[in-house]
Amino acid sequence: MLLKTIIKKIESKYPLNLAYDWDNVGLLVGDFDMNVEKVLVVLEANEKVIDEAIENNIDLIITHHPFIFKKMNKINTMDLKGKLIHKLIKNDIALYSMHTNFDIAYDGLNDYFMKLMGFENSKVLEVTNTETLYKLAVYVPTTHIDKVKNALADAGAGHIGNYSHCSFSSQGVGSFKPLDNSNPYIGSLGELELVEEVKIETIVPQRILGGVISSMINAHPYEEVAYDIYKLENKGNSVGLGRISKLQDNITLEELCNKIKEKLNIDHIRVVGNLNDKINKVAVVTGSGADMFKKAKRSGADVLITGDMKYHDAQDALDIGMNVIDCGHFDTEDIFKDAISIYLDDIKGIEVIKSNINLNPFKIV
Ligand SMILES: [Zn+2]
Known part of the structure; x- marks a missing residue:
């Protein structure tokens, strides 16, 4: 799976804008277009962790503590951090950090x-933040109303207070003309088509917007799904x-x-x-x-x-x-490995490994 696809999924649930201003989160080292098969999760990355990643053919390390925190003016091997960044890049390993955004977010x-x-x-x-809400409106042929509505609700859209499956539907006529290279579900190439459609409107919090849109598109029969997303002034849950x-x-x-x-x-x-x-x-x-x-x-x-x-x-x-x-x-944060693994395990096509390096700098004697 492409790194940018994994990051998009992670940030739909744990957006970077939840982090404090002083923090440094997101992709700190790496190429958004690289392919990722194996992911190592760990509280923070030092040389032992990077060596562990190299031994295990890891493509992506995800840390809680930001790997790069202080401003750097040069990256070279005379400096420990520079040496580690150089080692990561030489070994094609990307590094992503999710810190205060993961502390603050729901399910963090x-x-x-x-x-x-x-x-x-x-x-x-x-x-620290109040959740941004969106209105999602999608145009659906009458044959697929229930399928699309269920997909939206199953992905978490349409929650208002203690009510789920909230939506509004209105009937109308959709029109479109399939052009060259299209593969229309209804209609023929070059001919204007009029179809009885229903506009389904529902409410979606930002953290699940990406997942809701994917589910909606999967459930919709059209090659090109017509939908609109509006940012709302209404405020969602507090985080x-x-x-x-x-x-x-x-x-x-x-x-x-x-x-x-x-x-x-x-x-x-x-x-x-x-x-x-x-x-x-x-x-x-x-x-x-x-x-x-x-x-x-x-x-x-x-x-x-x-x-x-x-x-x-x-x-x-x-x-x-x-x-x-x-x-x-x-000890309050080493559980990051377990917490983030639960989320990543739902992303198909990647293997997630928890680091075995003991990072606690303190010993009790
Ligand atoms: Zn910490």
């Missing part, structure tokens, strides 16, 4: 963390950093710590707060989210689960009576 890293922990009905902790969820049963802070250790398969986490506190509402920010403890407290959370808690932030959290669980930056 924070949502994966919530599902892994069994925290249900989570909401966004800090709203943003972190998640917050109300637990079904209260548990103690200590029980919650043990649950996290088990689910993340780690032996050691740091906790700020009273281990006997009853926890009813949890906030999660994967990676470096410790500075959001006040926001989590204001949102009614009893605990913030995150990484990278600094000493003075820990003191401040204690002072305002906020519990914080610091699972470590690495």
Whole structure:
């Protein structure tokens, strides 16, 4: 599959414009027109990861942390990053990074963390964007109304609040003249054709627009499908950093710590707060989210689960009576490999491999 096709699919669900301005996401090294068969997913890329990719004939590495972050004025082998970029290009390996756009997006890293922990009905902790909505209008011959409507709904179009399959249909007459080299489903070359058609209109959020259009075209009988896409002023669901969820049963802070250790398969986490506190509402920010403890407290959370808690932030959290669980930056984000693999596994024609390199710079002794 062409790299640009894979990127189009990824970015229809995890658009680059969700990322913070300071971030650096997207295709950082590579040729959009190259063919990709094998993909390596990993938290970040260092020389060991690139060597692992070369050994496994990988065409594309997908990382969470941006491979290129600081501005570079030259790319040469005297500099470590330059050497790695040179190695990637020499070995025909592309590198794509999805960072804060993947943290923020629906079904991204924070949502994966919530599902892994069994925290249900989570909401966004800090709203950063509101989803852009589109109106999709497609003209369908009367024989294929149900088929196209079902394809649109199955791909996720037509959701309004707690209602699915929302659409509006109006009847009319479509006209077209098939030209040379066309292969019309209805009509003959060079003759003006009039066909009873129905215009189906439905609403589609940006993140699934690409998939909805593909499904619609597959279900439609015409060689050239006539459709319109309008950007709407109506706003869709909010997306943003972190998640917050109300637990079904209260548990103690200590029980919650043990649950996290088990689910993340780690032996050691740091906790700020009273281990006997009853926890009813949890906030999660994967990676470096410790500075959001006040926001989590204001949102009614009893605990913030995150990484990278600094000493003075820990003191401040204690002072305002906020519990914080610091699972470590690495351990809240190494699950990126699992989270993105679930999505990529649905893309036919590529093999996805999770990196075996241990990237945690810390050891517990
Ligand atoms: Zn991170």
